[in-house]
Amino acid sequence: MTPDLTSLLAHEMSAALRAGEVSSRELASAHLDVAERQNHALNAWLVIDRAGALAQADTADAKLARARAEGGAALGALHPLHGIPVALKDLISVEGGQCTAGSRILEGYRAPYDAHIVEQLRAAGTVFIGKTNMDEFAMGSSNEYSAFGPVSNPWDLDTVPGGSSGGSAAAVAAHHVPLSLGTDTGGSIRQPAALCGIVGMKPTYGRVSRYGIVAFASSLDQIGPFARDARDAAALLHTVSGRDARDSTSAPAPVPDELLHLPDSDDEAVAWLRGRRLGLPREYFVAGMDPDVERRIREGVAFLEDAGAHVEEVSLPHTDYGLATYYIVAPAEASANLARYDGIRYGRSERLEGADFIADYLATRGAGFGAEVKRRIMLGTYALSAGYYDAFYVKAQKVRTLIKRDFDEVFASGIDALVAPTSPSVAFRFGARTADPVAMYLSDACTLPVNMAGLPGISVPCGLSEGLPVGLQLIGPAWSELMLFRAARAFEGLTANAAWRSLAPRDLSLADDSSGPTPTQRAAALAGSV
């Protein structure tokens, strides 16, 4: 058995577990060791739960032993992710555990129940290594808006991992876990996946139940997987998908079992591309995009074309309105969702002697929320306030119709999937975008229209630019996750022998140094040098 268990992909771990070559406890221990060792340098984790993870692993091992004693059929009946370590973004409720959503206002809160996806992951036999860092309430594109400090990108410790699911992405990229879960409201899975050089998918709105997830913008939020390859991400999506009566927006759409059986053979995966029609939306290749990122994307597109896909330029004419639309709709919904943090039922509470209850609210929320969350609550409150509701919120909802219609028309014309950059740039340095909120918002220009339209999108690694990962985004019609995973798997097959595929994140060895600077210290040093 290879000594480095953390370099295995989840499906390789699964095979090794079944073959009796490794135990779930050994897998959990190996991953816990590296997570604990490197968290000083990366800050990807808000909780590393060694005791809980080992207990789950022992349970998984006991079940494996029983299945092995019963014979081959019982082993085969175990879930593909049985015994596999996973990470959960710290806005996913695990009964009895913390769930801060990256915010001081939820410090000390203990989740009274399991999220729906946690129930599903438990049933599958996965092992929870811990909870990952994130931008406060998932608002941000760099993880710099976490109340618990920024996260370093394992490719370059002076750069951000993207956000808001920055911890989930960094943990997978740094081999602390083979799998993690995040949420994506405007790009919060795909953009960090791109910046960290891994696979991340935002499924169709309604694919995964949000029961037990801290809400940001309810018409946009969706849960999705991170992994280091398409097969693993597809298996994780399969595990958490499906209708749940406790989230009325979760849809009764069938969840294809083929998600568990993407081709292992690169040739078979690539053959799927022949004759597919791929659209290149011209509005996603615009000024402001890093030219070297564009080159990587165009090289990726050329690979797809060489493999037999028909690539044609298409237009999504309202793309340019996406940012303004998103930054009305999402803050408006957030301002309503975050009204629940009143300091009375749970969470941080400031009770002022002799003051009225509104003064208590003002004090609790003024002290509990960070600057970006306050900014979004202010924007949303303004956009929904009397006299402005029609001008902002209704107008944005109407433009949302136009954005969705652009996608509908392209797919109706026979395009199977759209190919675009995930992020207009590679990972940027700490502090580079925090001074100007609009500069930070532009990080998601290529991802947020997909949320506005409720569609699935996936980011897959597509090479390096100046040593940092570039993500290629594939976007499909509603419920086309299987097709997107087939396309992603084909792209992996096409690039299987590319030199960058074999590269580990270049600063990973530096992350072992627990006497070096923390991400907070790195960010402060960079701020001082500007």
Next chain:
Amino acid sequence: MAGLSRSDVEHVAYLARLGLSAAELDRLQGQLNHILDQYAKLAELDTDAIAPTAQTIELENILRDDVVTPSLSQAAVLANAPQREGAFMVVPPILGGDAS
């Protein structure tokens, strides 16, 4: 689009129940106006005949059977309350200081 004045920002903060410092209000006034400038772009589009989209998947009338299902215990619900008294959460007085 008209900009937000300092008193507009204070009013919105009050509506949002955010207690903000003078420095925060100053900073937000500039930042919010900068963001609102981006919104102006939407005025380019004629949307009079366009229906608004509130959600994107065509689900309608999600109903459930009207049956009793398990819910959280009182102890679990109260466990996170910042102030408790017996089986109750303590809420601030809402009827003015003399009401009690």
